[in-house]
Amino acid sequence: MASIKKYIVRILFPRLIAAGIALSCLSSPVHAASTQSxxxxxxxxxxxxxxxxxxxxxFGALNPSTGAVSASSITVTNDSNVLIETYTIxxxxxxxxxxxxxxxxASSTGTNQFALAAEFSNSAPANTNAAFANSDTTTSxxxxxxxxxxxxxxxxxxxxxxxxxxxxxxGLWFRIRTPNIITDYGAHTITITLAVL
Numbered sequence: 001m002a003s004i005k006k007y008i009v010r011i012l013f014p015r016l017i018a019a020g021i022a023l024s025c026l027s028s029p030v031h032a033a034s035t036q037s038x039x040x041x042x043x044x045x046x047x048x049x050x051x052x053x054x055x056x057x058x059f060g061a062l063n064p065s066t067g068a069v070s071a072s073s074i075t076v077t078n079d080s081n082v083l084i085e086t087y088t089i090x091x092x093x094x095x096x097x098x099x100x101x102x103x104x105x106a107s108s109t110g111t112n113q114f115a116l117a118a119e120f121s122n123s124a125p126a127n128t129n130a131a132f133a134n135s136d137t138t139t140s141x142x143x144x145x146x147x148x149x150x151x152x153x154x155x156x157x158x159x160x161x162x163x164x165x166x167x168x169x170x171g172l173w174f175r176i177r178t179p180n181i182i183t184d185y186g187a188h189t190i191t192i193t194l195a196v197l
Contacts, residue, residue: 091137
């Protein structure tokens with residue numbers, strides 16, 4: 001439902017000050033303006049919104065120095081019903097489930113240091129650095145585009161996602177690269193934050 005503000009358009013006419021001026025005006029033809037404009041202002045009542053079909057994914061037990069792509073994607077839906085949306089993705093450090101040593105999110109792997117990439121695509125990307133180029137998450141939000149967190153195809157990306165049913169869903173895949181050396185080999189949890197720009 002649109003929210004409409006009302007505006008008053010005023011047309012001001014100069015007052016006649018003296019009778020002599022009035023008589024003078026009567027003797028001359030009066031011309032009305034041929035056009036008049038008015039500004040109309042309107043806004044749309046809408047809310048940015050996205051939803052996911054699951055809030056949990058498990059890579060299971062992996063070896064050190066290993067790269068793995070998720071076996072299935074998470075479905076991200078633009079459920080605003082009206083807004084074209086662009087998403088941001090933010091990663092986080094991997095928190096030890098046992099309260100031991102956390103792993104640090106980075107663009108490369110190391111001691112207690114891992115990398116996590118994300119990519120919107122209709123099908124599973126290859127488990128290679130090239131397939132996940134420009135897809136590493138950081139602890140700050142990064143805006144999606146056709147090539148950032150994308151495979152180069154804008155219609156599969158997290159950018160300019162239509163709210164129209166049939167065009168409003170995207171598949172989001174993850175690739176993790178585990179630490180080379182670890183202090184804590186137990187389970188760790190990484191929280192990924194998806195947001196609408």
